[in-house]
Ligand SMILES: Nc1ncnc2c1ncn2[C@@H]1O[C@H](COP(=O)(O)OP(=O)(O)O)[C@@H](O)[C@H]1O
Ligand SMILES: CC(=O)OP(=O)(O)O
């Protein structure tokens with residue numbers, strides 16, 4: 001039995017899950033929030049109970065140290081050398097990583113070079129990797145890329161209609177994201193439908209704080225809504241999703257902000273649901289405000305649903321048919337209202353959901369379509385961490 005740690009490092013957070021492999025048993029999981037700020041929050045689950053501490057954690061290295069110390073303190077491991085490998089979510093792998101990869105100095109350098117293609121994500125992902133490699137230099141560390149699953153997109157889907165040299169000279173194209181999640185839920189959907197993935201046409205909706213929609217044909221990603229960076233596609237918690245590029249110089253002129261500020265700060269961090277409502281990026285808050293009569297909150301929800309529907313419509317055309325729609329991630333797993341509103345527009349395609357199966361369903365795997373629906377509709381909680389642990393075993397050459 002091997003102990004494998006799966007890590008999802010964000011700019012100010014570090015999510016971790018420790019697995020016993022190959023059983024995929026979760027030994028513990030936890031979260032470090034507000035890294036680099038005052039009053040960071042460290043949470044670890046011990047025998048199913050959450051233990052939380054508030055203290056200042058200055059960087060990812062300190063977060064990793066504390067995580068290992070706490071696991072020892074609570075008897076989850078005896079020694080940091082009990083760990084057999086770590087696996088790390090990396091959002092952007094560009095053209096370089098069609099599969100996961102064992103981290104070497106060279107791979108670290110490549111991840112660093114890709115920061116400009118996922119500015120909010122790759123830097124923090126790399127900080128997580130570096131902190132673990134420093135602490136545990138003698139075990140394998142594996143990078144699992146969000147983009148790998150999308151490496152099967154045809155050129156006609158991933159190319160933008162720019163001069164072709166922008167692609168060949170600068171690598172400007174669609175790369176997509178959340179691939180580990182789209183892969184997991186599409187495979188799981190085939191299992192639940194008891195049919196081979198090779199014969200299924202599935203649209204997977206990963207809608208959380210970041211959100212993307214993918215067309216999966218025969219088990220392979222053939223198109224996805226995120227683009228060159230995770231800014232594109234549907235409306236998100238704080239990101240615009242698709243927008244006419246001509247808005248950028250126009251907004252620069254009007255606001256006096258630089259292109260960098262407009263794209264990195266305004267479009268990535270102050271737009272989407274937060275930008276439209278001026279209230280919150282969290283759909284729960286916005287659903288509550290809309291309920292209480294806040295019109296902009298209602299508008300934001302309408303835009304949110306509209307964009308998801310448009311991608312489902314596009315991808316039905318791309319797939320030339322549809323066997324299943326899958327909902328996953330924070331909103332997809334939990335918001336029955338959003339699922340119902342999205343599905344309401346597809347009755348003419350033979351998509352029928354059963355309110356008695358949908359209403360109140362949160363965080364559980366279930367079919368929510370009616371018996372007669374031509375298309376299955378499935379809610380599947382995503383398991384990015386399990387996928388990361390599996391790839392850590394495989395690409396870290398760890399014997400079970
Ligand atoms: N019960 C719920 N109803 C509506 N939205 C929810 C609910 N629970 C969680 N969410 C949404 O899920 C989002 C977080 O999704 P998650 O997939 O965890 O995000 P990420 O991994 O991108 O940080 C929250 O911002 C919130 O909007
Ligand atoms: C790529 C991306 O949007 O990731 P997250 O949903 O974790 O922000």
Ligand SMILES: [Mg+2]
Pocket residue numbers: 208209210329
């Ligand atoms: Mg996520």
